[in-house]
Amino acid sequence: MKPYPKYFEKIRVRPDKDAELKSHSPICQWDGCKEAGTHRAPVGRMKEGEYFRFCFDHVREYNKGFNYFSGVPDTEVARFQKEAMTGHRPTWKMGVNGASTRSSPDIAQHRSGRAGYYNRMRDPFDLFKGPKDPREARERKAKPLEAKALETLGLDTKATGKDIKARYKELVKRHHPDANGGDRGSEDRFRDVLQAYRVLKQAGLC
Incomplete structure (x- = not known):
């Protein structure tokens, strides 16, 4: 009989990650240090992607005195900071293409x-x-109901607002009941003209 329960055989102890990391890490690059270099530190400017390997204590010491712009003139530092505001992408002044001078x-x-x-x-x-040509806008915007209204006034889709108003006044004078002695046909025509003009006006064509 075993002196411990069978469940003890299934217990697995999780390995120490820190100990495993130290065992696979190089030696700290700090002079005189023999600890494992478990932490990375940037080498410096113009050597992006390259790192020193230090232990925890020495990487903190290194970072305290690290200066990315070491040896760089102040004017270059200011220029770098200004370009960083736009992600180092080129920019242009407003109006460089003459857009601001156009009327x-x-x-x-x-x-x-x-x-x-x-x-x-x-x-x-x-x-x-x-x-540029308002006649093109009239022709392009004309819908079926608007085209029918223009046809009622005897105009095509190229008619301008001025043409529509002039034609409307002409037809109103011609078919007004007071000018036709109560002619039934003229009254119907008069109502059609009023309705057509109302449609065109609501559409903003006159």
Whole structure:
């Protein structure tokens, strides 16, 4: 009969990691030290990726006096710190491509509201600038309902806001009930013109 329970045979003692690390580590590189060099310390500037191996006490002593910029002029240190703010990536001054000298569009012509406010806006990068030809914008933005309204007024999708207003005034005068003696056909045409103009106005085309 064994003097200890069978479960004792399954117990495994965890190895000492510090002792194992010391057994595989080189000797401390500090002069006169025979301890294991278990800790790394950077060699210095222009030798990134290279390390000394010291014991715990001597790596602390080494780090106290370590200076990455040792022997570097103050002007170079200041330049390095400035470039580090942008991750050492190249930068350019604002307006170097002439963007700041370009005239911004008159936003008041494209937006409703107080013209003075939008005139004070500046868009040097043309982010809010619309098409050069307003007729192209009309043709591109025309939806099926808007195209039908333009057709009712006898216009195509290239018509400008000025064309729409002029055509609307002309048709209103022509088909107004007071000018047609109660003609039923003219009254229906008059309502169609009013509805078409309302659609175009809500769409911002006039």
